[in-house]
Amino acid sequence: MSEPRWLDASQQRDWRAYVDGSVRLTEIMDRDLKTRHGLSVSEYEILVRLSEAPGHRLRMAELADNASQSRSRLSHTCSRLESKGLVKRDNCGTDKRGVYAQLTDDGFATLERAARDHVEVVREYLIDVIEPEDLEAIGRAFSAVLKRLGAT
Amino acid sequence: MSEPRWLDASQQRDWRAYVDGSVRLTEIMDRDLKTRHGLSVSEYEILVRLSEAPGHRLRMAELADNASQSRSRLSHTCSRLESKGLVKRDNCGTDKRGVYAQLTDDGFATLERAARDHVEVVREYLIDVIEPEDLEAIGRAFSAVLKRLGAT
DNA sequence: ACAATCTAGTTGATGCTTCAACTATTCCCC
DNA sequence: GGGGAATAGTTGAAGCATCAACTAGATTGT
Known part of the structure; x- marks a missing residue:
């Protein structure tokens, strides 16, 4: 419970600019992806990580870490992507608890279009x-x- | 529909670091504010802006702009803050449509504690x-x- | 002074995120 | 090899954000 080390005026200004600017920037990207491609940013991120993985697929836990999402959130998001036909789930042979998320052809095509914009x-x-x-x-x-x- | 100007490798790396890092950073701040003070980041932002305003109060529209929130979102958030007793709404004398959001003493005290952490x-x-x-x-x-x- | 229009703010429905609880499988180790 | 702990992933409920629709009051132009 010591005295807080407050930010000085210039740190304050920089920090504020970051907070406001990054919020607004995310908002823009979000709306753009949504209106032009029907994707939220977190859906987009998942497609990106999958597209970079060997065979366009990843185990759920690894995908969650890559995309900085909780496993629960990934599960929900993945279900939405699956119902849009952009991703599909496959069981893992070596670990019966395991699940692979696999990018579909349609998912890859959608991602390519979205990435351009x-x-x-x-x-x-x-x-x-x-x-x-x-x-x-x-x-x-x-x-x-x-x-x-503690990340990569 | 021209060829997209892709990012080069170093831009790509920097952009990715930003996206991942800022998401994780926000997450940390969010959880910290929530567990230690029961506030979401957007509630906290509103308290901050109010505390900096003359008389600890602002018109809703101005507050929304300051905090980079939509008016709708501010309305909802403000209702939550009001039910926690941290903010209260007052009618504006000169414009009968207008509403002031006013920081309460409890709201100010809560903010001071939260800001330190x-x-x-x-x-x-x-x-x-x-x-x-x-x-x-x-x-x-x-x-x-x-x-x-197009902001300030 | 009246209609048309614009601005301030709220509301409710919908969708996404978070959290805690849960099932199923694997790992550890005595 | 069997019981306890750890891990993979899902689910449902509750909270928060977004969007479109709405009320009410102010402004403008004629």
């Missing part, structure tokens, strides 16, 4: 409006955050 | 683990994003 939004509202070295700083900073949190 | 989390997981100049870069970058989005 998504990258434009990321450019338009972030990458093209900031200095390249500030993007690098962001990368460095959040990598450090992830390391602090 | 919150700043520690922000330090522990972000500010103390990154270089000061990277924080400045983050501030610059997201200010540019906000400007691009």
Whole structure:
């Protein structure tokens, strides 16, 4: 219960800009993906991780970790994606508890279309409006955050 | 429908680190505020903005803009805060449609307690683990994003 | 002064997230 | 090899966000 170490004025300003800016940025990306492709950001993230996995499939737990989602949330999201036909679940042979999430052809095609538009939004509202070295700083900073949190 | 300008490898890495890191960071702050003070991040943000306003009160629309929330969302959140006794609504004299959100004494006290803990989390997981100049870069970058989005 | 229009704010339905509880399987080890 | 603990994943309920529809009051133009 010691005295809190408050942020100084400039830290405060930077922190606030980050909080407000990142909220608004996420909002934009969310709405764009939703209206143009019917995907939420968390659905999109799952498709991305699956598309990068060997054979376009991953065990649920690993997928959850990759996408920074809880297992419960992944289960629900995955069910939605499955009912849209973008993902399908397969049992794992070696571990009878296990389940693979597998990207369908339709899922891959949808992702390719969505990714094209998504990258434009990321450019338009972030990458093209900031200095390249500030993007690098962001990368460095959040990598450090992830390391602090014990992730890869 | 032109060719998408894909991100290069280093942009990709930086962008990914940001997406993952910011999601996880928000999660931490959310859980911390919730378990220690019973507040969601969006409730906390509203208390912060109110505490900074003259007389600890603001018109709903202005508060919504400050906190980057939709008016609908503010209405709901404000009702929750009101039922917790942290905020109260007053009619506006000059505009009969208008409503003021007013921070209560209890609300202010709760915010003070929450802010002390919150700043520690922000330090522990972000500010103390990154270089000061990277924080400045983050501030610059997201200010540019906000400007691009037409905010202050 | 009246109608058309615009702005402030709320509401309820719907959908996504979180949390705790649950089943089923595997691992550990005595 | 059998009982206890750990792991994989799902489920349902409750809470929060989003969207469209709505009420009520202000503004504008004629």
